[in-house]
Amino acid sequence: MIVDAYVVDAFTDQPFAGNPAGVVLLDEPADSTWMQHVAAEFNHSETAFVVVGGPADEAKPLRWFTPTTEVDLCGHATLATAHVLGGEQRFDTRSGELGCSVRDDGMIELDFPAQPCxxxxxxxxxxxxxxxxxxxxxxxxxxxxxxxxxxxxxxxxxxxxxxxxxxxxxxxxxxxxxxxxxxxxxxxxxxxxxxxxxxxxxxxxxxxxxxxxxxxxxxxxxxxxxxxxxxxxxxxxxxxxxGDRVALAGHAVTVLGGELSAGAGAPLAR
The missing domain is CATH 3.10.310.10 (Diaminopimelate Epimerase; Chain A, domain 1)
Structure with missing residues (x-):
């Protein structure tokens, strides 16, 4: 199986600055162990996996993995994913539904939950x-x-x-x-x-x-x-x-795009 994959520098308007994130586009949900292996292979602080094969009017399932574990919330990899997909997006995540939109100044704005301390x-x-x-x-x-x-x-x-x-x-x-x-x-x-x-x-x-x-x-x-x-x-x-939400805005730059070979027998969920 082959899927599209990208490396995007987030929260910067210059390549090789900001935070690099892997972005993997899936037609259907993937096995967690496989996604963890891919994130370890990319070896960025986060790799995002987004399912783009579902109905256009539904929030897209989105998950984030560090090289060693899955996390509940990630800003820069969400920004990177929104940059790759373009336009306004809604994501279904472990932290609830997250929205993304492109501002008039070209920044991508993320709608995230505020976290009081x-x-x-x-x-x-x-x-x-x-x-x-x-x-x-x-x-x-x-x-x-x-x-x-x-x-x-x-x-x-x-x-x-x-x-x-x-x-x-x-x-x-x-x-x-x-x-x-x-x-x-x-x-x-x-x-x-x-x-x-x-x-x-x-x-x-x-x-x-x-x-x-x-x-x-x-x-x-x-x-x-x-x-x-x-x-x-x-x-x-x-x-x-x-209120109880935070808008986070930043630029992003794609530095690499290509195809990820999942390999024979890749454990994709069916």
């Missing part, structure tokens, strides 16, 4: 972040998926060199480290580490901004925010808090 006392994680991060923590909090560490200055976020083996022991999906923006037009700076799910540092994490949007909206006093994820590749996310 609650205070945390998990200070044991701080030494693993390095750079004496424990001396510069303003807040610790928990979202649905991740631990959030707010530092006092964006330069500290940019300079972090964490101990990934120690971070892998932190409960949950990953750790978002964030601070108030330090450049003109940038409200929020963050980085995201998820070694527990096979992603040491994610270049740009759309789903993490589902928590960063309400977190920083409360502190900055605005619901429209511009965020930079300060990974080595870097990328930018426009965030709009809309």
């Amino acid at each position: 609650s205070a945390s006392e998990e200070t044991e994680v701080l030494p693993a972040l390095g750079q004496r991060a424990e001396e510069h923590v303003d807040h610790l909090a928990r979202s649905e998926f991740d631990l959030i560490v707010q530092l006092s200055d964006a330069s500290l976020v940019r300079q972090l060199r964490p101990d990934m083996s120690a971070l892998a022991d932190v409960p949950g999906r990953g750790i978002t480290v964030t601070a108030r923006g330090d450049r003109d037009g940038v409200d929020v700076v963050s980085r995201f580490f998820a070694p527990a799910v096979g992603v040491p540092e994610d270049p740009v994490t759309g789903s993490a901004h589902c928590a960063l949007a309400p977190w920083w909206a409360d502190r900055i006093g605005r619901t429209e925010l511009f965020a930079e994820q300060a990974s080595p590749r870097g990328g930018f996310v426009r965030m709009s808090l809309r």
Whole structure:
């Protein structure tokens, strides 16, 4: 069996920046083990599998896999999928129905659930972040998926060199480290580490901004925010808090398109 597959750089308008995602188009649902093997072969932080063979008026089934596990929500691979398919899209996912549309400025906007945060006392994680991060923590909090560490200055976020083996022991999906923006037009700076799910540092994490949007909206006093994820590749996310939903917007660039050979006897569901 042969299916169409792509690599798309998300949350950037330049190739080889932002966050690369695999996108695999399926005519019918696929076996989970097969999808996990494909995601490991692609070896990007996320690979999206979307079923495009169903009725045009129904939400398309969409699943996301890291190289080691399936996850409940992924922003950049959803953006990449919407970029490949074009136009307005609705996806049926483990996090409910998600919508995507193209804005007048050419950005793709994702309609995602907001993730309010609650205070945390998990200070044991701080030494693993390095750079004496424990001396510069303003807040610790928990979202649905991740631990959030707010530092006092964006330069500290940019300079972090964490101990990934120690971070892998932190409960949950990953750790978002964030601070108030330090450049003109940038409200929020963050980085995201998820070694527990096979992603040491994610270049740009759309789903993490589902928590960063309400977190920083409360502190900055605005619901429209511009965020930079300060990974080595870097990328930018426009965030709009809309009640219990967050609109995440960004550009995307296709860098590779081709055919994926599933191989003889590929375990596709029937």
